[in-house]
Amino acid sequence: MVLDVIKNRYSVKNFKPKIPSDEQINAILEAGRLAPSWLNVQPWHYIVIKDKETISLMGQLSNGQKHVATAPVIIACCGDFNAWSKDKFRKVVEAKPGLTPEKIEFLVNSPMYNPGERGTDAILYRTIEQVTYAVAYMTLEAHNQSLGACIIGAIGNKLTGGLDDISAKVKQKLNLPENMEIINLLVLGYPDESKAPPKKIRKDFNQVVSQETYNNR
Numbered sequence: 001m002v003l004d005v006i007k008n009r010y011s012v013k014n015f016k017p018k019i020p021s022d023e024q025i026n027a028i029l030e031a032g033r034l035a036p037s038w039l040n041v042q043p044w045h046y047i048v049i050k051d052k053e054t055i056s057l058m059g060q061l062s063n064g065q066k067h068v069a070t071a072p073v074i075i076a077c078c079g080d081f082n083a084w085s086k087d088k089f090r091k092v093v094e095a096k097p098g099l100t101p102e103k104i105e106f107l108v109n110s111p112m113y114n115p116g117e118r119g120t121d122a123i124l125y126r127t128i129e130q131v132t133y134a135v136a137y138m139t140l141e142a143h144n145q146s147l148g149a150c151i152i153g154a155i156g157n158k159l160t161g162g163l164d165d166i167s168a169k170v171k172q173k174l175n176l177p178e179n180m181e182i183i184n185l186l187v188l189g190y191p192d193e194s195k196a197p198p199k200k201i202r203k204d205f206n207q208v209v210s211q212e213t214y215n216n217r
Contacts (some may be wrong), residue, residue: 005140010197011149013067016187019050020073024145028188029075032140035134039113040090043083043127044134046176047076054173058185060166061137061155068152071187072158077135078129082118082179123179124158131183157181 029046037043048057050073057068057075068074082088086108093099093107107113115122135151143148156163156170158181170182191197210216 002140003113005143007200009139009143009149010200012189013150013151013187014192014195015067015070015072015148015187016192017072018190020057020145020147020188020190022137023073025073027145027186028138028141028147028149028186031133031137032134033076037130037133038126039089039092039107040096041083041089041130043080044131045078045080045180047084049074049076049174057166057170057173060131061163061170061182062152062185063154063156063163065154068149068185068187072189073187075138075188076174076182077131077138077184077185077186078176078180079183080122080180081120081123081127081129081179084114084123084126086116088116089116115186127181128159128183135139135176135184135186142186147188150187152185152187155182157183159183 025048029048032044032046033042049058054073055071058071058074059065062068076212090104090108093104098161109117111117111122113128137149155161156167167182170176176182176192206217
């Protein structure tokens with residue numbers, strides 16, 4: 001059951017040197033490809049990194065996090081800001097069945113539905129949200145593939161505003177166009193079973209769930 005996978009997965013930071021197979025990695029990428037997105041815009045692109053030199057550079061991008069610099073595989077999960085351009089957004093909306101021309105125009109021009117109508121900050125935040133959905137799916141499939149994964153969000157990018165020089169080197173190394181930004185890194189590998197899994201600490205169910213109104217149990 002999916003809930004069992006959710007209960008049993010945890011963030012892995014210690015890996016065996018063994019490299020996951022292409023089949024395992026592709027299954028994880030497929031989970032990301034199939035994730036839901038806002039109006040089906042799918043503003044993402046994934047870059048699989050196995051090269052040791054590039055992985056070391058990713059360690060620098062993460063401000064020296066050891067489990068990044070030594071990861072067997074890294075997936076750079078990128079946001080595609082051009083996915084929100086008016087022409088592309090219109091094509092996505094027009095592909096939806098049953099919409100009248102008036103409804104299409106409303107969706108394309110509404111700041112509530114099209115973040116492009118609210119500017120670059122709205123595009124950034126919405127893209128981060130969408131890529132996060134996909135990364136969550138990928139972590140579950142990683143566990144399903146008997147692999148460990150850890151989401152790395154503390155990296156130099158437009159959100160954190162840090163490590164500009166390293167970020168520029170990474171973009172050049174990965175040949176990233178200007179419209180793309182690394183939102184998260186997903187480090188992957190076989191868990192080092194000699195290291196005990198961390199205790200999963202979550203808030204109590206009743207602390208985070210209300211019925212009908214806030215704090216109504």
